[in-house]
Amino acid sequence: MITLKKITLHAVLTALASLLYMQAAMAGIAIEHWIQPSGAQVFLVQSHAIPMVDVQLDFDAGSRRDPAEQAGLASVTASLSGMGVLANPARGEAALDENALGEAWADLGASFGGHASSDRMSFALRSLTYPDLLSQAVQLAARQLAEPAFPQNVWQRERETMIAAIKEANTRPATLAQRAFDQAVYGSHPYGYDTTEASLQRIETSHMAALYRQSIQPCRAKVTLVGALTRAQADTLVTQLLARLAGPETAAAASCPALPALAEVAPLKQASEQRIAFDSAQAHVLLGQPGYKRNDPDFFAMLVGNYILGGGGFVSRLTHEVREKRGLSYSVYSYFEPGLHAGAFTIGLQTRPDQADQALQVSREVLARFVTDGPTEAELQAAKDNLIGGFALRLDSNRKLLDNVVNIAWNNLPLDYLDTWTQRVQGITRADVKAAFQRKLQPGKMVTVVLGGAGGAPT
Incomplete structure (x- = not known):
């Protein structure tokens, strides 16, 4: 014992x-x-x-x-x-x-x-x-x-x-x-x-x-x-x-025989929208599409860019436009889920049912503008400073370090990935972010789901 x-x-x-x-x-x-x-x-x-x-x-x-x-x-x-x-x-x-x-x-x-x-x-x-x-x-x-x-x-x-x-x-x-x-x-x-x-x-x-x-x-x-x-x-x-x-x-x-190959996630051919009735105090709004694989060369540009768009909490563009300027939602966010296949890109928020359309429209406009124009120089530098400043917190325990090395092993990343991480982030430019987002996202071909805002059972 x-x-x-x-x-x-x-x-x-x-x-x-x-x-x-x-x-x-x-x-x-x-x-x-x-x-x-x-x-x-x-x-x-x-x-x-x-x-x-x-x-x-x-x-x-x-x-x-x-x-x-x-x-x-x-x-x-x-x-x-x-x-x-x-x-x-x-x-x-x-x-x-x-x-x-x-x-x-x-x-x-x-x-x-x-x-x-x-x-x-x-x-x-x-x-x-x-x-x-x-x-x-x-x-x-x-x-x-x-x-x-x-x-x-x-x-x-x-x-x-x-x-x-x-x-x-x-x-x-x-x-x-x-x-x-x-x-x-x-x-x-x-x-x-x-x-x-x-x-x-x-x-x-x-x-x-x-x-x-x-x-x-x-x-x-x-x-x-x-x-x-x-x-x-x-x-x-x-x-x-x-x-x-x-x-x-x-x-x-x-x-060891090879396992069967699996098909990739198919890109969306056109936009779609679902309005689902549900008797709830808040409407749930989701907007997105397939994103990219974890080993994609655009990973760092997308990491920095998404921090600016909606991954940086209260300092993100979506929060500024949807929450701070218009008071349409307590929180709004965006994130990517890259894996062995192209995981989803998602913008999500909750809002009063009567504000759902406005919140959705503002979110679409912010996304479209970001994909078209990219970040400002000030936004880019602030995002890089924050990500680099927080890098040590990604490795401050046995478990976190293990998770990062597992990420390298599973996704066939370079063994010096952690040693070069901050340099890779620091080297991202406005042009890199803009080009990467334009390669990966098509704002006119996204899935929209709005649930809530009407009585009755969900459909």
Whole structure:
């Protein structure tokens, strides 16, 4: 059993990491990268100031690969993978149900679990690096990763809970507006899939096990580590984490078949508008279109430009025009969601139903003017100063640094990406922003959703 002293030390060390990683952000971050014989790609940042390590394993098994009729499969698979492990008689290991598994992690003062996003299924391990603790944590994580039980009784319970949550969410105007917007922006692309009661009813534990066997293999893994490990120690840790997954068919990178290619998000051919009746005090307004991929060369120009347009909070153009000058909304924002495919560009706000048309018109005008003319020199410099000034806060913990290195690994970005980030932002010009926005956005071909402002049930 781990002692209370060690648990308290774990918390203290986690807090101390914030200061240390802010210092690291200023000093430059060395990322080591290599490929194991199994094909697993490893990315390591050594940080020996505190005895802690964060590890993330990523696989191309996100919801973009869900069958349309089983939307939500990746998410529930990742979730249930942590709710029990199978017995392994050959190793003398008894089965662990969800309670026993949780207690085992609590005893170690460590954590391991999975989740799925649109693009990937991820598993995160956090542990102190004291040899006795880390060895046990890695062994337990390896077992959980390779031998999930997918218990039927747990799935029946979780499915009912999820269905109840969906029914409750369907009473909320924000949920309904976002669903209509996503379906209009993405069309038939999996980015627009919606997990429903019907799609959950079509998912069985056998489907989870099949997805897991196909996707969670060493040759498909990208493993990122940040913490107090040498390269040799990190390589051994990754080998141990993946060892139970390895079989005759996954023992080498050459034996890993490619996953099916997926279609890209189709550009919108014309503008569309939906007015959805809903008895609510506020109208929800969404405006947007498909944006760009995360590895797009225009990323930095779009990052800076969107900060000026609507991503900078109270200093953005949309806030100035919609909120401050006209009082049409408490908040208005814009953002991009770049991924392996072109994620959505979105402008969003809430306003009184009788002001929805005016707020929408002002937002459209601000967007069109920004795409046509770009930012002013003063806006550009203020945005760059703010982004660069806040860069250290993106790296002020083990977890944040890990997230940034995962971003590099998953999107095949240069290993010096973090070292050159501020220079790339500083180098953006008004012409860069204007050209990038004109390449990416077509204000005359956008999806508009306005929900609220009339009595009756939603349509």
